[in-house]
Amino acid sequence: MNFDLTEEQRLLKDSVARLMLDKYGFGDRGGYRAQGRGYSESMWSSYAELGLLAMPFAEEYGGFGGGPVETMIVMEAFGEALILEPYFATVVLAGGILRHGASHTQKAELIPAIAQGQLKFAFAYLEPQSRYDLFDVKTLATEDENGWTLSGTKGLVLHGDTADKIIVSARTSGDTRQEHGIGLFLVEADAPGLTCRGYPTHSGLRAADITLEHVRVDAANVIGDPANAFPVISRVAEEAIAALCAEGVGAFSRMQAITLDYLKTREQFGKKIGSFQVLQHRAVDMLVELEQSRSMAMYAALMLGESDDTERERAISAAKVQICRSAKAIGTQSIQLHGGIGMTMEYSIGHYFKHVSMIDKLLGDADHHLGRLAVLGGLSS
Known part of the structure; x- marks a missing residue:
């Protein structure tokens, strides 16, 4: 590569x-x-x-x-x-x-x-029961001669309260956890029957819980095959995970730089705390995690062009596992090396830790993607 x-x-x-x-x-x-x-x-x-x-x-x-x-x-x-x-x-x-x-x-x-x-758009794919399974969809789409009617509940819709249009995944046929029978529908944010409750997320972004009660959607606003949208959702999720990995690397880089600068300036017992060998070792640990994450984020981005679905899925899950683990490792070290100031709202490092913690959970945490890797036979066959 x-x-x-x-x-x-x-x-x-x-x-x-x-x-x-x-x-x-x-x-x-x-x-x-x-x-x-x-x-x-x-x-x-x-x-x-x-x-x-x-x-x-x-x-x-x-x-x-x-x-x-x-x-x-x-x-x-x-x-x-x-x-x-x-x-x-x-x-x-x-x-x-x-x-x-x-x-x-x-x-x-x-x-x-x-x-x-x-x-501005939002994508409403999560539901209260679905956790990380994108195919677990209860929201129903019922077809009639005039189009479709959507009813159901979507949660944690990123920027759903400020979007102009919302793309909603809904079940057109089959059981709740089947991959087949899912469609994608383009809904106006102010559509009759749509209720949106916005709130700030843990990391300072905006999200919303959305309820749909007999929301009308014209046939022209169906995206793709209304019975076979899951392959599209799955592919977009892979691209989104690769993007999250890159965003995580950017945050890790800044967290490492802020922490290193603090070690060089903070004094204790008449010495810069960066002169203490044990803290130097912990700073090196942060750098190692950063560089491992950077390599895996690049790997994920390059593997998105892989035509073999299994190899691509393996690469994406492996990258997400690394990012999730590094989020915890770098975040914990950065807060501990800062001491009490790291937990204050006025100082930036805690905000970074909150955001990488959210990246850790979005579209599957380490345990979820380790499980996927196990099913796929590991990173390499």
Whole structure:
């Protein structure tokens, strides 16, 4: 595998890093979080101007034709800055559903609006009973001569309370835990019968619990085959996990740098605490975890192009296991090496730990993905 970035990818990396450095300090983040939607609309416009919202989409729909490596670059920079905007929800999750499942007409209508920053999306796939099983869907979609009617409950819909449109997974046939019989439906956020309860997440993002009571959906707003959407959901989940791995690496990098700087400046017993050998060893442990995670995040991004489904799934699960383990290891070390200040709301390190803890749980924790690896026969056969 070639791990070197192209010239265009290096320019993208530099551009995003410069934007985050100029506009997304920890103090700036606090101000953005206090805004009405829980994030900065001006930063969202900046992402659109820089082409980040258009990046993964095909050029024929107003995108730039970027791939998993470009997404990795952007998500790593966003992880370092701890952004609040709905990039993951709109571009990675919902955008992935549109790229893999939508018709030409749907793409031509929706993707340019995403690329220009005019539309924000959410993907409602989790349900109270489903845990990490994306095929565990109770929400029902009933067809009639005028389209479809949706009824059910979705939980932890990232940025669901600020989205303009919501993509909902619903069961059109079969039992609750069957992979076949799941459809994807595009619903307006203000549709009659849809109730949304928004709240802040543990890490400062926004999410919502959504209830659908006989919500009408026209046939034109069905995405793909209404009985066979799970392969699309599964593929998008793989891409989303790779993006989360990159975001985790960005956060780990910043946590390691903040902690190392603290060890170099904090004095105890008349000495910099970084001079104590046992703390130096713990700092090295953090660096090892960071570099292992970086390697696995790159591996996950590159393996998204693998045509062998089993090999691709193995790589994604293995990467997520590493990220989950490193989130705990780096987070624990960073808090302990800071002492009491690491737990304060005024200091950044605790906020990073909260966010990587959320990344740990999103789309499957270490135990879940270790189980998947066991079923798939391990990382290599």
